[in-house]
Amino acid sequence: MKVPCPICGKITEYSRENPWRPFCSERCKMIDLGEWGNDGYRIQGEPGSADRMSPEEFEDAARRADELEARLDAGKQSGARRRRR
Incomplete structure (x- = not known):
């Protein structure tokens, strides 16, 4: 690429x-x-801003990060499948 x-x-x-x-x-x-x-x-944001997140905000951010990672992994896997064909 x-x-x-x-x-x-x-x-x-x-x-x-x-x-x-x-x-x-x-x-x-x-x-x-x-x-x-x-x-x-x-890196955008105030230094230590994650330390000031409420537990709910932190969990929401972690969930969104997990979802993004899953989408990226799915994209990599589908790309690998296309290359094998």
């Missing part, structure tokens, strides 16, 4: 043969790592 490199946008192969996937090169992979290390990327 061909995907754009998240750093430079160059189209690159997303497969086991590409040791830097999803990046096009070690350079782009290291740039991305540096962004995380320098707080260039941030």
